[in-house]
Amino acid sequence: xxxxxxxxxxxxxxxxxxxxxxxxxAILAQVQKTMPELGIARENIVFISGIGCxxxxxxxxxxxxxxxxxxxxxxxxxGLKVTRPDLDVWVVTGDGDALSIGGNxxxxxxxxxxxxxxxLFNNRIYGLTxxxxxxxxxxxxxxxxxxxxxxxxxxxALSLGLGAxxxxxxxxxxxxxxxxGEMLKRAHAHRGSAFIEILxxxxxxxxGAFDDVSDKQIKAEHQLILEHGKPLIFGKNRDKGIxxxxxxxxxxxxxxxxxxxxxxxxxxxxxxxxxxxANFEAPMPTPLGVFYAVARPTFDGAMNKQLGDAKTKxxxxxxxxxxxxxxxxxxx
Amino acid sequence: MAVRPEAAVGNVAGSSxxxxxxxxxxEAKPTEQRDHVVIRFAGDSGDGMQLVGMQFTxxxxxxxxxxxxxxxxxxxxxxxxxxxxxxxxxxLNFSSSEIFTPGDEPDVLVAMNPAGLAANLEDxxxxxxxxxxxxxxxxxxxxxxxxxxxxxxxxxxxxYQLFQIEITRLTALAVHDLGLSNREAFRCRxxxxxxxxxxxxxxxxxxxxxxxxxxxxxxxxxxxxxxxSFRAGYNFGETAEMFVSSYKVGPARIAPGFxxxxxxxxxxxxxxxxxxxKAGRPLFLGSYPITPASEVLHELSGxxxxxxxxxxxxxxxxxxxxAIGAAFGGAIGITTTSGPGLDLKAExxxxxxxxxxxxxxxxxxxxxxxxxxxxKPEQADLLTAMYGRHGESPIPIIAAATPSDCFDCAxxxxxxxxxxxxxxxxxxxxxxxxGAEPWVVPDPDKLAPIKVEFATDPNGxxxxxxxxKTLSRPWAIPGTPGLEHRIGGLxxxxxxxxxxxxxANNELMVRLRARKIAGIAREIPPTEIFGDPDGSDLVVLxxxxxxxxxxxxxxxxxxxxxxxxxxxxxxxNPLPPDLGEVLHRFKKVMVAELNMGQLLKMVRAEYLIDxxxxxxxxxxxxxxxxxxxxIGRALEG
Numbered sequence: 001x002x003x004x005x006x007x008x009x010x011x012x013x014x015x016x017x018x019x020x021x022x023x024x025x026a027i028l029a030q031v032q033k034t035m036p037e038l039g040i041a042r043e044n045i046v047f048i049s050g051i052g053c054x055x056x057x058x059x060x061x062x063x064x065x066x067x068x069x070x071x072x073x074x075x076x077x078x079g080l081k082v083t084r085p086d087l088d089v090w091v092v093t094g095d096g097d098a099l100s101i102g103g104n105x106x107x108x109x110x111x112x113x114x115x116x117x118x119x120l121f122n123n124r125i126y127g128l129t130x131x132x133x134x135x136x137x138x139x140x141x142x143x144x145x146x147x148x149x150x151x152x153x154x155x156x157a158l159s160l161g162l163g164a165x166x167x168x169x170x171x172x173x174x175x176x177x178x179x180x181g182e183m184l185k186r187a188h189a190h191r192g193s194a195f196i197e198i199l200x201x202x203x204x205x206x207x208g209a210f211d212d213v214s215d216k217q218i219k220a221e222h223q224l225i226l227e228h229g230k231p232l233i234f235g236k237n238r239d240k241g242i243x244x245x246x247x248x249x250x251x252x253x254x255x256x257x258x259x260x261x262x263x264x265x266x267x268x269x270x271x272x273x274x275x276x277x278a279n280f281e282a283p284m285p286t287p288l289g290v291f292y293a294v295a296r297p298t299f300d301g302a303m304n305k306q307l308g309d310a311k312t313k314x315x316x317x318x319x320x321x322x323x324x325x326x327x328x329x330x331x332x
Numbered sequence: 333m334a335v336r337p338e339a340a341v342g343n344v345a346g347s348s349x350x351x352x353x354x355x356x357x358x359e360a361k362p363t364e365q366r367d368h369v370v371i372r373f374a375g376d377s378g379d380g381m382q383l384v385g386m387q388f389t390x391x392x393x394x395x396x397x398x399x400x401x402x403x404x405x406x407x408x409x410x411x412x413x414x415x416x417x418x419x420x421x422x423x424l425n426f427s428s429s430e431i432f433t434p435g436d437e438p439d440v441l442v443a444m445n446p447a448g449l450a451a452n453l454e455d456x457x458x459x460x461x462x463x464x465x466x467x468x469x470x471x472x473x474x475x476x477x478x479x480x481x482x483x484x485x486x487x488x489x490x491x492y493q494l495f496q497i498e499i500t501r502l503t504a505l506a507v508h509d510l511g512l513s514n515r516e517a518f519r520c521r522x523x524x525x526x527x528x529x530x531x532x533x534x535x536x537x538x539x540x541x542x543x544x545x546x547x548x549x550x551x552x553x554x555x556x557x558x559x560x561s562f563r564a565g566y567n568f569g570e571t572a573e574m575f576v577s578s579y580k581v582g583p584a585r586i587a588p589g590f591x592x593x594x595x596x597x598x599x600x601x602x603x604x605x606x607x608x609x610k611a612g613r614p615l616f617l618g619s620y621p622i623t624p625a626s627e628v629l630h631e632l633s634g635x636x637x638x639x640x641x642x643x644x645x646x647x648x649x650x651x652x653x654x655a656i657g658a659a660f661g662g663a664i665g666i667t668t669t670s671g672p673g674l675d676l677k678a679e680x681x682x683x684x685x686x687x688x689x690x691x692x693x694x695x696x697x698x699x700x701x702x703x704x705x706x707x708k709p710e711q712a713d714l715l716t717a718m719y720g721r722h723g724e725s726p727i728p729i730i731a732a733a734t735p736s737d738c739f740d741c742a743x744x745x746x747x748x749x750x751x752x753x754x755x756x757x758x759x760x761x762x763x764x765x766x767g768a769e770p771w772v773v774p775d776p777d778k779l780a781p782i783k784v785e786f787a788t789d790p791n792g793x794x795x796x797x798x799x800x801k802t803l804s805r806p807w808a809i810p811g812t813p814g815l816e817h818r819i820g821g822l823x824x825x826x827x828x829x830x831x832x833x834x835x836a837n838n839e840l841m842v843r844l845r846a847r848k849i850a851g852i853a854r855e856i857p858p859t860e861i862f863g864d865p866d867g868s869d870l871v872v873l874x875x876x877x878x879x880x881x882x883x884x885x886x887x888x889x890x891x892x893x894x895x896x897x898x899x900x901x902x903x904x905n906p907l908p909p910d911l912g913e914v915l916h917r918f919k920k921v922m923v924a925e926l927n928m929g930q931l932l933k934m935v936r937a938e939y940l941i942d943x944x945x946x947x948x949x950x951x952x953x954x955x956x957x958x959x960x961x962x963i964g965r966a967l968e969g
Contacts, residue, residue, distance in 0.1 A: 012818070014830060043813045048657070051821075059818050059831060064810035066660055067820025068653070069683050075618075075650035079657030079665065080810075082641055083616050087661070087810050105653075108646040303641065310636035317638025319609045319776040323602060327390050327539050328592040328773070 005036040012062040018053060023174035023200035027121060028060055030177050034184045035063075038088075045088045048077045050097040053128045054121035054200075057092040071102020074109035077116050082300045088188075091118040096126050099135040099155050110166035112299035113192040117184075120197050121174075122157055125206035143205075157197045158278035158291060162271070167296040168194040169274060171288050174201060175214045179225070179288060186290055192298045213286045226277070226289030231263035234285050242284075249276055251284060268293045361570065362577040363534060368427030369581055370435030371529065374452045375444030376413050377406055377420040380522035385422025386768070387526055387543060391535035392426040393593040393770050396583025400425045400880060402434035402953065403766040407623060407706040414476035419451040426533075428582040432880035432887075434767065436955040442525060444468060444499070446477035453489075462492040463528075465521065467500035495574060499524055499565075506564035507557040516554070520561035527565025534580045537566065589772040596735035596764030597627035599771065600668075600694060603742025604628075605635055608664040610743075611750060611782040616641040616663040618654035620673065623706040624762040625696035628668045648676035652693065656680060659689045660819075662786060662809035664746055668694040670762075671713050672703065678721045681755050685725040685845065687819045688796075688805045690749035694742070697761040697876075699951035708951025709763035711876050712927035717757040718905055718934070724842045726849040728752070729905040731759040733879035736771035738764060741902065747782045748855075752848060753804040759904070761926075763877045763953050790814025795829040796841075803848035853906040859914045863890060863897025867917025870967055873943070874924045875901040875931055878954055882924055885959035896963055904931070912939040922946050922966050924959060 010032040018024045035045065045063040049055035051070035058065030064087075068076050073091045081089045091109075098106045098120050109116065125143070126132040132145040136157060140149040161169045168190040172183040180198065187194035199210045212222040220236040232242035239254050241263040252258040266289075267273060274292035311317075371388070375381045382403055392399050404421040411418030425435035440461040443449035445468040456462060469484050483489050484496055503524040504517045512520075523544070530537050540562060548555035569575055594602075608615035615638065619629045633642040641658070645651040652667040659665030669677060674695045684691045697713045699705035717729045728748050732741040738760055745756040787793060787806035795817045796805050808815045817829060825832035826840055861871070863886060874882045879900050886898040899914060901907070908914075915921050915935070923932040924946040932945045946962050948954055 014818075041813070043816055044811055046810045058820070061818075063816050065818035065820075066657075066687075067818065067822060068656075069679050069821055072649060072653040072680065075645065075653030076657035076660070078650070079616060079618055079643065079654030079659075079663075080661045081657075082643065082654075083614055083658045083663040084661040084810065104646055105650055108650070303643075307636045307639045307641065311639065314637040317605070317609060317635060317640075319606055322605060322635070322638075323773045323776065324590070324592070326592050327394060328590060329394050329396075330590050331396070331586045331588050 005042060007033045007036060009042060010035045010062050012060050014059045016060050017056065019204050021203040022053070023123065023202070024054060024057070024121065026174045026177065027119070027180065027198055027200060028057065030180045031119075031184060032061070034181045037185065038188050040088045044086060045090070046080065047090045047092055048073045048080070049092040050094075050102055051128070052094040052097045052126075053202075054092055054094040055097060071097050071100070072105060073097070074102065074105040074114075074116070074118070078109060078112070078114050078299070081114055081116055082303055085115070085300050085304055089116050091116050093118065093120050095120065095122045095124060095134045095136040095157065099157060099160065103135075107160065107164040110161055110164040110193050110195060113167050113296050115191055115298045115300050116193055117187045118193060118195045120157055120195065121200040122197050123200045123202040123206055124209050125202050127202045127205055131205035156279060159275065161195045161197075162275050162278055162292060166195045166292070167192040167294050168290070169278070169292040170195070170290045171197045171199070173199040173210060173214055173288060176288070183290070186293070190293060191301075192296055212282075213288070222285050224280070224285035224287040226266050226287050226291065228266055228268045228290065231260050231265050233260070233263065240285075249280075249284065361575070363580045364577050366579045366581050367429055368425060368431060369440060369533065369579065370423065370425045370438045371440040371442065372421055372423040372438035372452060372455070373442045373444075373525070374419055374421045374448035375522075376447065377408065377418045378410055378413065379420065379444045380519070381405075381420045381422050381444070384522045384526045385424060387540050388529060388535065389424050389426075389768055390539050390543075390593055391530060391537065392424065392581075393591070394536050394539050395426075395581070396586060397426040397428060397581055398431050398584040398586065399427070399593070399769055400431055400434045401768045402763060405707055412476070414445055414447050414473045416447050416451050416477060419447050421448070421452060426581055428584050430584065432884040433953070433956060436957050442529065444521065444525070446473045446479055446483070449483065450477045450479065456492060458491045460492055461495070462489060463495045463497060465499035465525075466496040467498050497528070497568070497574070502564060502568060503561050506560045510553055510557050510560075512553065512557055516557070520557050523558045523562040524565035527562040527567075528569045531566045531569030532575060532578050534578050537562075586770070587772065591770050592773055593768050594736055594739075594771040595627070595766055595768045596732065596738040596760050597625070597696070597766070598631055599736050599738035600732075600742045600758070600760060601628045601631035601635075603739040604632065604664070604666055604692070604746060605638055605640060606739070606776065606779060607743045607746035607782055608640070609638065610779055611664055611746065611784045613784055614639045614641060614663045616643065616655060616658035616665050617668065618643045618645050618651035618658070618665070619668045620645050620648045620651045622648070622670045622673050624698055624765045625668045625670045625673075625694065627765065628694065628696075648673040649680060652677040652680040652691075655691055656684050656689055659684070659691050660809070662807070664750070665690065666692040666694065666746075668696070670696045670698045670706070671700045671716070674713060674716055674720065681727065682721040682723065682725050683821050684755040685721070685727060686821050688753045688845070689755070690746075690753055690807070691755040692742070692745045692749050692758055693755060694758045694760065696765045697759060699949070705951040707762060709761040709877060709953060710927065710949065710951060711759075711761060711878070711925050712930065712949070713759065714875075714904065714925075714927065714930040715933070717759060724846065726846050727905065728754060728756045728849055728852055728903075729759060730756065730902055731876040731904055732764055733876060733900055733902065735764050735767050735769045737902075739771070739774070743779060747780055748852060750782055750784055751804065752802055752852060753807060754849060759876060761877050767877075786812065787815060788812055793817075794827045795819060796824065796827050798844070798848075803844060803851060850906050853909045856903045856906070856908045859899055859908045859910050861897050861899055861914065862886060864895060867919075868895035868897060869918070870895070870920040870922060870963065871897045871899055871915065871918040872922050872924050872946070872959075872963060873899050873901070873915065873931065873935065875904055876925075878924055878926065881954040881956050881959055884956045885963060888956065888960055889963060894964070894967060896967070901931075904934075907934070907938060912941075915939060915941055915943075920944060920966060922963060924954065926953070
């Protein structure tokens with residue numbers, strides 16, 4: 001049944017209401033395109049979101065959907081996934097939703113490793129409320145609420161996710177359709193919390209925030225595509241790489257003093273390396289891909305196992321036995 | 333409160349026989365009959381007073397008494413030893429006749445240290461029995477409790493029957509050859525005291541013996557020590573030339589049935605499990621620990637095989653959020669909290685109102701505002717439950733009147749939530765939560781049915797169609813082919829649920845939801861009037877845990893010929909459809925509640941009745957004497 005589905009089966013009858021030119025369109029299109037390839041029946045897919053531009057997402061997917069309240073989507077999704085492990089549950093959130101008002105739920109859902117796919121659209125701005133700085137906006141950012149520049153030090157979303165020991169951490173970008181599709185599939189195949197930061201352009205309030213990694217003219221010099229087991233090479237002519245100078249990573253030019261053998265080989269299971277890559281800042285390139293992916297017991301799996309074990313040990317719950325527990329007596 | 337006065341005197345199975353060394357010696361001293369006794373155990377919060385109280389309660393329940401308890405403990409787990417702040421108390425009223433309250437003042441005060449004495453002495457009747465651990469009245473303990481001279485020797489206790497017992501020393505003697513540390517031996521004092529009191533009131537001790545054996549199975553030396561202490565205390569009462577006689581409180585005239593002793597939090601947990609089983613759905617509790625609600629989480633976490641999911645969330649909001657998510661998936665979603673948590677959950681509850689998903693929020697009320705007095709009861713969250721959300725978001729509210737009533741109310745809350753596709757707030761409080769009473773265990777087959785019918789037919793399916801009678805929308809859970817749909821907090825179009833900002837549609841939806849909740853009134857049974865059904869001078873209207881004191885006060889006044897009645901509400905939203913008419917039958921309406929007058933406001937607004945408030949905000953239940961006084965003055969005024 002699922003194999004017969006196509007992209008249009010996942011398009012709902014609702015008019016999409018993001019601003020023309022918004023990066024969200026591209027993400028929506030790629031998710032709708034990828035869904036049929038996952039082989040999941042449409043009725044078993046649920047999209048849960050919080051509040052913000054990105055969180056309108058479920059309305060446009062012809063699956064089950066729940067547009068909840070600001071920051072709380074991971075909590076709702078946890079309750080659903082735990083009690084309904086048969087469902088494929090996706091969380092759609094943004095930098096304000098996940099990292100500001102919902103920061104607590106975000107870190108806890110990752111550390112628990114609930115089997116959810118979490119797509120964080122990071123545009124480094126508040127769009128729905130019309131242009132205030134977000135917890136990922138850079139210091140000095142001039143916005144409506146920071147006319148003299150923001151004095152707030154920003155979160156690095158991936159670093160935060162890794163700090164919570166998320167078992168899967170990846171990054172992609174709205175304009176890289178093929179790459180995004182691959183990341184969605186990787187996330188789906190992962191058992192546990194799979195967190196993808198999707199860099200997304202807000203062309204109204206923060207246009208060009210990711211130009212260095214999205215502009216066709218220059219992106220090759222700034223994108224570092226991560227591939228498990230392969231050396232960290234980038235650049236238009238693939239002539240630059242990352243090597244460790246002692247404990248510090250550095251960009252080196254290939255062909256002269258350094259060769260591929262001197263470079264760091266990407267290992268998705270290496271936590272310190274993932275943490276290092278997540279914290280790359282200019283002049284280092286921006287890594288895209290799977291930073292970290294390890295197998296770890298899922299919260300929903302472990303909880304359902306306990307319920308199963310309890311049933312095996314004690315038998316199915318019996319209401320009469322339950323009520324008759326403890327010190328009892330009969331009055332005739 | 334399980335007692336029916338008209339019932340025949342019952343035979344209580346398994347009571348009266350004493351086991352072990354104590355056997356056969358109980359009749360050596362004369363026994364005096366008492367109708368009822370109120371005992372208060374008081375000591376340091378590390379002295380095990382709650383444990384002693386609960387065991388003495390179990391013994392009394394098994395002796396066939398009617399019982400009511402009032403635990404009273406500090407929020408601090410271990411406040412500095414010996415200080416007033418650290419005093420933990422447990423009051424028990426056990427009786428051979430029907431009782432409704434834990435008693436206004438104790439007849440017997442057991443003080444394990446000077447602080448326990450200082451904090452509780454003002455409540456003890458003149459000529460009341462005062463039992464103290466003489467060894468605990470050291471200079472340093474006296475100083476910590478604020479005494480400048482020793483009350484045991486300065487004649488300030490002359491108006492009481494004072495029994496000074498060297499409990500610490502005698503306990504140490506009882507366990508001296510077991511190789512325990514001084515601290516371990518000291519901690520056995522509570523069982524010594526329990527043994528002594530068990531003798532003094534002729535309690536059946538088998539349940540305590542069995543409890544000690546079970547509790548300390550894995551630590552034989554502690555089992556031995558506590559058992560020896562317990563028996564030593566019992567034998568001391570019998571042997572020592574101190575107590576002239578022991579006392580007997582005969583079995584109460586208890587309605588026939590199968591009984592167990594239950595606290596409100598346990599009853600709440602069991603009510604939820606029973607409801608989920610009846611509904612044929614798993615129970616999911618999302619909760620964040622908070623006093624005095626945490627025991628519901630603890631208890632439910634032991635019922636995984638039923639199946640019951642318990643999710644200890646990262647915060648109050650995640651607790652309710654996860655419960656809503658579970659409800660979206662077809663589980664019975666519940667969350668438990670106390671006042672501060674109810675504030676935090678408000679936005680999520682609004683989402684459940686808007687999306688019309690079944691959910692039960694239990695608020696075990698405590699004294700506020702803010703952190704307030706976490707272990708003390710209050711009823712000041714009623715208007716928060718009614719109106720504590722933005723926008724028009726009506727919610728059914730149910731309140732439990734007694735510890736065992738928590739079972740019925742939890743069950744009923746689930747039934748309404750599922751039938752009407754709505755969140756329901758269940759109000760209990762700290763007194764009900766920890767208080768205990770005998771409970772006639774219900775027959776599961778006689779519980780009201782809870783019918784869950786998920787939508788399955790894609791033909792013409794829309795998420796916001798409504799049942800003609802209940803106005804509830806279909807419960808269409810993910811995994812159902814052809815019913816894929818989206819819900820959310822945004823205003824949505826009637827029937828389709830699509831996002832809509834149409835002004836008229838918004839009003840239509842607000843009114844539909846309000847009508848749905850108001851319609852629940854159809855199911856509320858006729859209001860029961862205790863007293864004069866056709867009306868008379870005054871009716872005391874109450875809700876929640878004030879039931880017992882109000883009932884006792886009204887009974888006492890009626891025995892004196894006063895024309896006073898009682899109406900007690902379980903359903904606070906919607907209110908019973910006949911309530912206005914019932915209240916108008918009385919010349920005066922007094923609303924008694926542990927707040928500044930919240931039901932009072934609702935009654936005045938709803939029925940235009942110039943009701944009188946009777947209020948208390950001390951983190952303590954009403955005393956019967958307070959109520960009789962205030963009702964009496966209202967009758968005269």
